[in-house]
Amino acid sequence: MDQPSSALQTEYIHYSGATGKVRAYLARPKGDAKRPGVVVIHENQGLAPHIEDVIRRVAAEGFLSLAPDALSPLGGTPQDLDKAIEMTKELDGRSTLENYLAAVQYLKTHPESTGKVGVIGFCWGGRMANLVAVNAPDLTAAVPFYGQQPAPEDVPKIKATLLLHYAGLDEKINAGIAAYEAALKRAGIAYQIHMYAGAKHAFHNDAKADRYHQEAARLAWKRTVEFLSQKLKE
Numbered sequence: 001m002d003q004p005s006s007a008l009q010t011e012y013i014h015y016s017g018a019t020g021k022v023r024a025y026l027a028r029p030k031g032d033a034k035r036p037g038v039v040v041i042h043e044n045q046g047l048a049p050h051i052e053d054v055i056r057r058v059a060a061e062g063f064l065s066l067a068p069d070a071l072s073p074l075g076g077t078p079q080d081l082d083k084a085i086e087m088t089k090e091l092d093g094r095s096t097l098e099n100y101l102a103a104v105q106y107l108k109t110h111p112e113s114t115g116k117v118g119v120i121g122f123c124w125g126g127r128m129a130n131l132v133a134v135n136a137p138d139l140t141a142a143v144p145f146y147g148q149q150p151a152p153e154d155v156p157k158i159k160a161t162l163l164l165h166y167a168g169l170d171e172k173i174n175a176g177i178a179a180y181e182a183a184l185k186r187a188g189i190a191y192q193i194h195m196y197a198g199a200k201h202a203f204h205n206d207a208k209a210d211r212y213h214q215e216a217a218r219l220a221w222k223r224t225v226e227f228l229s230q231k232l233k234e
Contacts (some may be wrong), residue, residue: 018098027059036232037107041125046077046084141231155183
């Protein structure tokens with residue numbers, strides 16, 4: 001579902017990260033109003049056209065939205081998305097996380113930002129969104145889509161409120177839910193969990209016909225927009 005961008009201002013920018021300059025896609029509504037920021041973390045296919053479309057959807061909801069290209073240190077996302085998957089496996093985990101933490105700070109201090117920042121992540125990016133929540137104490141909200149969970153001992157570091165989306169047919173990722181939820185409860189962290197019955201891992205990606213689940217995707221997105229609007233705009 002390509003998001004019309006006539007009412008949006010979009011551009012590719014670079015910001016300073018742990019590995020040097022990180023390329024990213026920035027989108028926001030046209031106009032001078034200050035808006036809360038949302039970092040969107042892509043799947044293991046890099047900054048693909050689908051994620052750029054998601055960024056425009058986020059911006060259309062009134063956010064200053066940024067999608068960093070995690071593959072920037074390796075030359076950026078290639079057109080061959082299968083190659084992007086292999087490149088993602090080569091990334092250094094710590095510096096990649098630090099590049100995303102730098103993205104949070106970039107939006108927090110952006111002249112068009114209100115200073116409030118949230119994060120959304122999908123698949124590989126869902127795991128990264130959980131790690132950003134652990135490591136960014138000034139993050140306000142995090143929405144991991146079917147993301148691998150952080151280590152239970154790291155959960156008390158989370159300061160953000162969480163909205164966790166999971167696919168009913170995603171046994172590998174779902175195996176970690178119980179321990180994650182128990183750790184969240186022990187730490188007194190505000191969270192919501194939604195399970196989408198009959199949906200596969202990556203159900204939100206409408207560029208993957210074998211994975212996309214329209215009903216689950218639309219409901220999860222509706223919940224995400226409402227959650228981020230409540231946490232970041234109010």
